[in-house]
Amino acid sequence: MQTEGSLTSAGAARLSVTAEDVEAGLQILLELELAPSGLLRARAELTNTAEEPYRLQELGILLPLPSQAREILDFAGHWGGERAPQRTPLPVGVHLREGRKGRTGADAAYVLSAGEPGFGFARGEVWGFHVGFSGNHRTWAERLSNGHQVLGGSELLLPGEVVLGAGESYSSPWIYGVWGNGLDEQAARFHEWLRARPQHPSRPRPVTLNVWEAVYFDHRLDRLTELADHAAKVGVERYVLDDGWFGSRRDDTSGLGDWVVSDQVWPDGLEPLIDHVRSLGMEFGLWFEPEMVNPDSDVARAHPEWIMGPAGRLPVEARRQQVLNLGMPGAYEHVRNQMVALLERYPIAYIKWDHNRDLTEAGSRPDGRPGVHAQTLAAYRLMAELKELFPGLEIESCSSGGARVDLGVLEHTDRVWTSDCIDPLERQRMHRWTQQLITPELMGSHIASLRSHTTGRMHSLHFRAGTAIWGHLGIEWDLTRATPEENRELGDWVAFYKVHRRLLHGGRMVRMDSFDPALHIHGVVNSNATEALFAVVRTAVSDVEPLGRFRLRGLDLTSSYRLRDVTPGPDPQGFRRPAWWPGSEGTVLPGHVLEQAGVFVPGLLPDQMRILHLETGSSSQD
Numbered sequence: 295m296q297t298e299g300s301l302t303s304a305g306a307a308r309l310s311v312t313a314e315d316v317e318a319g320l321q322i323l324l325e326l327e328l329a330p331s332g333l334l335r336a337r338a339e340l341t342n343t344a345e346e347p348y349r350l351q352e353l354g355i356l357l358p359l360p361s362q363a364r365e366i367l368d369f370a371g372h373w374g375g376e377r378a379p380q381r382t383p384l385p386v387g388v389h390l391r392e393g394r395k396g397r398t399g400a401d402a403a404y405v406l407s408a409g410e411p412g413f414g415f416a417r418g419e420v421w422g423f424h425v426g427f428s429g430n431h432r433t434w435a436e437r438l439s440n441g442h443q444v445l446g447g448s449e450l451l452l453p454g455e456v457v458l459g460a461g462e463s464y465s466s467p468w469i470y471g472v473w474g475n476g477l478d479e480q481a482a483r484f485h486e487w488l489r490a491r492p493q494h495p496s497r498p499r500p501v502t503l504n505v506w507e508a509v510y511f512d513h514r515l516d517r518l519t520e521l522a523d524h525a526a527k528v529g530v531e532r533y534v535l536d537d538g539w540f541g542s543r544r545d546d547t548s549g550l551g552d553w554v555v556s557d558q559v560w561p562d563g564l565e566p567l568i569d570h571v572r573s574l575g576m577e578f579g580l581w582f583e584p585e586m587v588n589p590d591s592d593v594a595r596a597h598p599e600w601i602m603g604p605a606g607r608l609p610v611e612a613r614r615q616q617v618l619n620l621g622m623p624g625a626y627e628h629v630r631n632q633m634v635a636l637l638e639r640y641p642i643a644y645i646k647w648d649h650n651r652d653l654t655e656a657g658s659r660p661d662g663r664p665g666v667h668a669q670t671l672a673a674y675r676l677m678a679e680l681k682e683l684f685p686g687l688e689i690e691s692c693s694s695g696g697a698r699v700d701l702g703v704l705e706h707t708d709r710v711w712t713s714d715c716i717d718p719l720e721r722q723r724m725h726r727w728t729q730q731l732i733t734p735e736l737m738g739s740h741i742a743s744l745r746s747h748t749t750g751r752m753h754s755l756h757f758r759a760g761t762a763i764w765g766h767l768g769i770e771w772d773l774t775r776a777t778p779e780e781n782r783e784l785g786d787w788v789a790f791y792k793v794h795r796r797l798l799h800g801g802r803m804v805r806m807d808s809f810d811p812a813l814h815i816h817g818v819v820n821s822n823a824t825e826a827l828f829a830v831v832r833t834a835v836s837d838v839e840p841l842g843r844f845r846l847r848g849l850d851l852t853s854s855y856r857l858r859d860v861t862p863g864p865d866p867q868g869f870r871r872p873a874w875w876p877g878s879e880g881t882v883l884p885g886h887v888l889e890q891a892g893v894f895v896p897g898l899l900p901d902q903m904r905i906l907h908l909e910t911g912s913s914s915q916d
Contacts, residue, residue, distance in 0.1 A: 295312065295313045295314075295474055296311070296312040296313075296655055297309070297310070297311050297312075297313065297893060298310045298655050299312040301713070302389065303904035304326060304327055306324070306327070306330050307327070307328040307830070307845065308326070308327050308328075309326045309327075310322070310323065310324070310325050310326075311324045311326075312324075312448055313447055313513055314320055314343070314515045314573070316343075317346070318344075319343045319345075319346070320340060320341070320342065320343065320348065321340070321341040321343050322338055322339065322340050322341070323338065323339040323341075324337075324355075325337050325338070326803065327697065329349075329483075329486075329487045329490070329491070329792045330486075330760070331482075331483045331484075331486035331487045331600075332471060332472070332473065332483045332644070333483045333486075333487040334357070334470070334471040334472070335356050335375070335426075335465045335468045335469065335470045335471070335473050336357075336468070336469055337352055337355070337465060337467065337468045337469065338465070338466045338626040339463050339465045339466070340356060340458070340463060340465070340466075341354055341458075341461070341462070341463040341767060342459065342460060342461065342462055342551065343465075343767075344414070344460065345460050346460075347457050347458065347459055347460075348457070348458045348655050349454065349456075349457050349751055350451060350456040350457070350458060350464055351451060352432075352448050352449075352450075352451060353448060353464065353466045353739075354443040354446050354447060354448035355431070355446065355447060355448065355469045356446040357421075357423065357444060357445050357446070357469075357471045357525065358442075358443070358444060359408055359421055359435065359443035359444050359445050360419075360443070360465075361419070361441060361443060361639075362410050362411065362419065362891075363382050363384065363409050363420070363443060363646055364408075364410040365382075365384060365385060365408065365411040365412070365413065366380060366381065366382050366383070366384050366389055366406065366407070366408050366410055366422075366435055367379060367380070367381050367406075367409070367413075368380060368391060368403040368404065368405070368406045368407065368409045368410075368433075369401075369402065369403060369404040369405070370401055370726065371399050371400045371401045371402070371663075371696075371861075372400050372401060373694050373695060373697070373714065374402075374695065374713060374714055374715035374720075374748045374749075375715065375720065376695065376696040376699075376712070376713045376724055376728075377404055377696070377723075377724055377727040377728055378780070378874035379489050380902065381547075383411075383744070384435055384437050384443070384759045385437065386437050386438070386439055387437065387497065388434050388435070388436045389434060389435045389436070390405075390432065390433075390434040391403035391406065391432070391433045391434065392431075392432050392450060393430055393432075393450065394430050394431075394450065394615075395426055395430070395652040395653065395654075395697075395833075395850075396430060396652055396653020396654070396656050396666045396669065396670075397429065397649055397650075397693055397695060397697055397698050398427075398428050398431075398693070398696040398698045398699060398700045398703070399697055399809075400694065400695065400696060402431075402697075402699075402700070403433045403736040404424070404550075404565070404699070404700075404727075405423070405424050405730050405731050406421050406422065406423045406424075406433045406434075406435060406447075407423070407477070407480065408420070408421055408435050408443075408445060408486075409421060409423065411675065412454070413477065414476060414477065414514035415419060415476055415477045415478045415804075415805040415806065415807050416476045416478065416806075416807055416847060417475060417476045417758065418475070418476055418477065418896055419473070419475060420473070420474055420475075420480055420695070421445065421471065421472070421473050421475075422470075422471065422472045422473075422474070422730075423445035423446075423447055423469065423470070423478050424434075424469065424472075424484075424541060424700070424701060424731060425447035425448070425449075425467055425469055425470075425700070425792050426449075426467050426468040426469065426470060426700055426701035426702040426705075427449055427467035427468075427670070427702040428674075428698050428700055428701060428702045429449065429653075429666050429667060429669070429670035430449065430450035430451070430452065430666050430667075430674070431447065431448065431450050431452045431849045432445070432446075432447060432448050432449075433445075433447045434446050434447070434805075435506045435625070435719050437520075438810055441644075442642045442751075443486070445471065447469045448466060448467075449467055449667065450915075452664035452665065452666060452667075453664065453666050454663060454668060454715070454730060455663070455665075455666070456662060456666040462775070463791070466621060467702055468598055468702070470484070470701060470702065474901050475542070477578065477730065477805070478748070478802075478803060479882075480730070480805060481705075481731070481801065481803060482802055483731050484731055484732070485729075485733045485802075485803065487791060488704070488732065488733050489733060489800075490738070492642065492752075493705075494710050495688070495709075495735060495736075497766070497877035498792075498795055498796070498799075499709075499735050499766045499767070499795060499799060500532040500577065501529055501530050501531045501532065501767050501768065501769070501788055501791065501792070502530070502531070502532040502533075502534060502579070502738075502739045502740075502766070502767070502768035502769070503521075503522075503525040503530045503532070503533050503534065503576075503769045503770075503773075503775075504646070504768060504769070504770050505518065505521060505533075505534065505535055505536050506536035506537065506547060506564055506581075506770065506772070507716075507742070507743060507747050507770045507771065507772070508521055508771060508774075509536075509772070509775070510538070510544055511520070511537065511538040511543070511544055511546075512538075512884050513535075513538050513539060513559045513560070513568060515560075517774075518535070518808075519566075519567065519570045520629060520774050521772065521773060521774055522570055522574055522576070522776055523569050523574070523675060524776070524781065525769070525774035526574035526575075526576060526672065527575065527781065528773065528784045528785040528788050529785055529792065530576060530769065530788070531576055531577065531581055531788060532576055532577040532578075532643070532644060533571045533576045533578055533579065534578075534579035534581065534646055535564075535567065535578070535579070535580055535581060536581040536646065536877055537562065537580070537581050537583075537648075538559070539555060539559065539564065539580070539707060539754075540552060540553055540554055540556055540558060540737075541553075541554055541556055541590070541591065541592065542590070543556065544559075546613060546614055546615075547588065547614050548588045548590035548591060549581055549588055549590070549591055549593045549613055550586050550587050550588040550626025550849055550855060551586070551587035551592075551593040551628075551852065552590065552591050552592045552593055552632075553582065553629065553632035553636065554632060555620040555634055555636070558640065558788070563639075564580075564640055564779065565573055565640070567672075568640055568641065570772050572641065577643040577644060578640070578641060578642060578643060578644075578646065579642065579643060579644030579688075580636070580640075580642050580644070580645060580646070580659070580916055581645075581648060582633065582645055582646070582647055582648065583645045583647075583648040583649065583650060583651045583690050584618075584620075584629045584633065584647065584673070584676065585617060585620060585649055585669070585673055586615050586617060586618060586628075586648075586649070586650060586651065587600070587601060587615060587616050587617070587618040588614060588615050588616075588717070589601075589608070589614075589615075589616060590614075591730065593618070593628060594616075594720075597624065597628075599622075599659050599660065600615065600618055600619050600622055600624065600625040600628075600849075601616045601617065601618065601659070601746070602617040602618065602653065602655075602656045602657060602658065602665055602669070603616070603656075603657055603662070604655050604657045604662040605657065605659065605660060605661055606662075609654050609655035609656075610654070610655075610884065612650075612651040612652065612654070613651050614859060615650065615651055615653075617651065617653055617656060617669070617745070619659075619665055619669065620668075620669055620672035620676065620839060621658060621665050621669050621672050621869070622658065626672055626675075626752075627678065629676065629779075629815070630676055630679065630680075633676075633680060634680070634683065637680065637683070637684050637687070637826070640863050642687070643687065643688065644685065644687070644688045644689070645680075645687065645689045645690065646690045646692055646711075647677070647689050647690060647691060647707070648692045648693065648694075649692070649693035649694070650693070650694050651694075653666050653669065657671065657751060663859070664839040664913055670702075673785060673794070674702070674705070674706055676908055677689055677701055677703075677707065678706055678708035680783065680844070681706065682719060683686030688708040688709070688710065689706065689708055689709075690707060690709040690711055690738060691703045691704070691707040691709070691710045691711065691712035691742040691870065692710070692738075692772035692832040693711075694714065695711055695714030695715065696710065696711060696712050696713045696714075696724070696728070697715040698710070699712070699728065699732070701731070704732065704736065708736070709717055709736055709737075709738050709766055710732065710736060710737060710738060711738045712724055712725065712728050712737050712738055712739060714748060715746070715748040715749065716740050716741075716746060716747070716748070716750060716761070716770055716902070717742065717746035717749040717751050717753070718742065718744035718753050718757050718758045718760075718761035719751065719753065719757075719833060719901060720749065720813060720893055721739065721761050722761060722833060725737065725739065725761070725764055725765060725817065726814070727807060729763070731804055733805070733912070734764055734765045734766070735765075735766055735798075735799035736816075737766055738766055738768060739761075739762045739763075739764065739765025739766055739767060739768065739770035740762055740767075740768070740769055740770040741758050741759050741762045741769045741770070741771060741784070741787070742757075742762075742771060743770070743771040743797070744771055749817050753901055754901070755780055755784065755787075755863065755866075756783075756861075756863050756866050756902065756903075757901045757902060758904065759783075759784065759787035759862070759863075760787075760829065760861065760905065761829075761831075761903075763787060763790065763791045763794075763798070764798065764816070765886055766799075766844055767788070767791045767795075769784075771908035776784075778801055780803060781866065783862065783864075785861045786862040786863055787863070788861050789862075790860070790862045794827060794907075797818055797826075797827060798818055798827065799819075799824060799825075800820070800821075801818030801819050801820045801825075801826070802818060802819050802820075802821070802848060803816070803817075803818055803848050804824045804826075804828075804845060804846070804848040804890060806844065806845065806846070809842070809844075810836050810837075810838070810842075811834065811836075812831060812832060812833060812834040812835060812836035812841070812900070813830070813831070813833075813836070813841055813844065814829075814831040814833060815829065815830050815831065815844055815846070816828070816829055816831075817829060817848075817906075819848040819849065822846065822850075823849055823850040823853070823885075823910075824850075824853075824907040824909065824910045824911055825909050825910070826846075826848065826849065826855075826907075826909075827860075827905060827906070827907055827908075828846055828868060828905070828906045828908070829902050829903050829904070829905050829906075830844065830895065830896065830898070830903060830905075830906065831902075831903040832898035832901070832902050833900060834900050835900055840894065840897065841895040842884060842894070842895060843891070843892035843893055843894050844892055844893065844894075844895050845888065845889055845890070845892035845893075846908075847889055847890075848891055849885040849888055849889050849900070849908070850891075850910070851884075851885045852881065852885065852886075853885045853890060854882050854884050854885065854910065855882070855883060855884075855885060855888065855908040855909065855910055856880040856882050856907050856908070856909055857876045857880055857882075857883060857907070857908050858880040858906070858907045859875065859876050859904055859906060859911075860905055860906070860907040861903070866898070866899065866902045867899065867900065868897065868898065868899040868902070869896065869897060869898060870897025870898075871896055871897075871905075872893070872895070872896055872897075873894075873896065874893050875896060876906075888908075912916045
């Protein structure tokens, strides 16, 4: 056995351990990294040193779990309802979560945490575990009859998927382990590590308009340029053209895989639209679904063997599409070359990278050997290659909404699409728990139209925008149909986001443990606790009224703060100010009062909020 280690002045450490079983013909390299934030990540590489092939079934990594960790928190979910928290005791036996969809999955465990019973956002020791991989995977917590406990994870390999020849190696995904006194401290360690990465987005996150829910497949230059005009007037900085611009793609039945601009819809190419968008001072982005194919497409007719499936037949279709096997060199080159040609021709700053079906019966034809492992690595490789060829290109991971949100894909992408559901009431929960792993600047968060396209609910612009500004702000709304009053209010929210986005995307997240299920309070506090933003959100009718007092956290107890109500737009109907509520000059309160005694909740109707800005002195803003 050989061991190598190093320690930096910042407190980070690396340890590599190499061990070999000569008789079995196997060698393993285990790498562990401890970041300054306290995040631990590890991976293993297995090498076959024998002459005979070695069929690998699983290479998992386990982390010890203290005996006081007796309650589990992980996540369930589905399309349009991602990251729903669920708690359960840790019994004797195994709590196992498997992802067999060929992508992370809307129902993924996401972060599997085990902690002291009753742990919350503020307190209670809690240990978290995440598998940073976008394909099939396993995550588990196990308690043995002898009292020993572990958290574990691995890539889930299908039978025969990895067979190592002589001298060949397999590397596991990185797994991540994080401790915290409370879920906020656990999340802060993830966030600090993410923000320290060299590839983490460093420039202010541009306000993004995506045209999907505004036009769907109705791509007309006059309509899209008019939408761009309205977007620019309210302060949008990035304009994204969604599905429908290529091949025969007039609806969702055909064209996937033919990444060539449709001369039927765009006889002069995309230049007229892109030139107009850029003349308004906005970047241009484009939608792709590189791993998918419609059977009704030129590429599928020319190369049916590139479609993933078992030997002799195709899998059952989903969304009228199949999976293009990027593990096959020809298929990879086809997609890569068509994407490169478009990126060379047009000034495309951003790719919305979609992935709209599971990899069921994901075999490599003609023999049907499982191909999820190779497909996942090929997708990563393609993202990395495009970014190397086109420095400055940004990529969003979108997968039927939020079905590919993990630290594996975020090695190559700059944003994730949280969910196809933009209903702000649903997003209140999704945002709260998506940020258990990722930072808000990586979390796509859009202002929806009046009526949600996924739930049918109607919400005020006040609630839609007040929910969306806590992530990477965007708009998913036909602004040509908005009233002048709505456009003015929307412009105020966009301006608010631009003023505060450095704090929103650089501060430490605070989520207050709720004393009433109708009230949610969250915010961000800067590194020296001199500035903060908090949202006081009412989501339902309570059993009592008024609700009582709420407290804030993360402040300097020895400082006094000037509080201002900075909520854009007109006051919502029914808003009632308590006596302490800040007026035009603000209200000054000591930090220890806000954190230890609290102040009375304002009168709000369901689906309303107020945003408070706290400051001890001058602070820089974007």
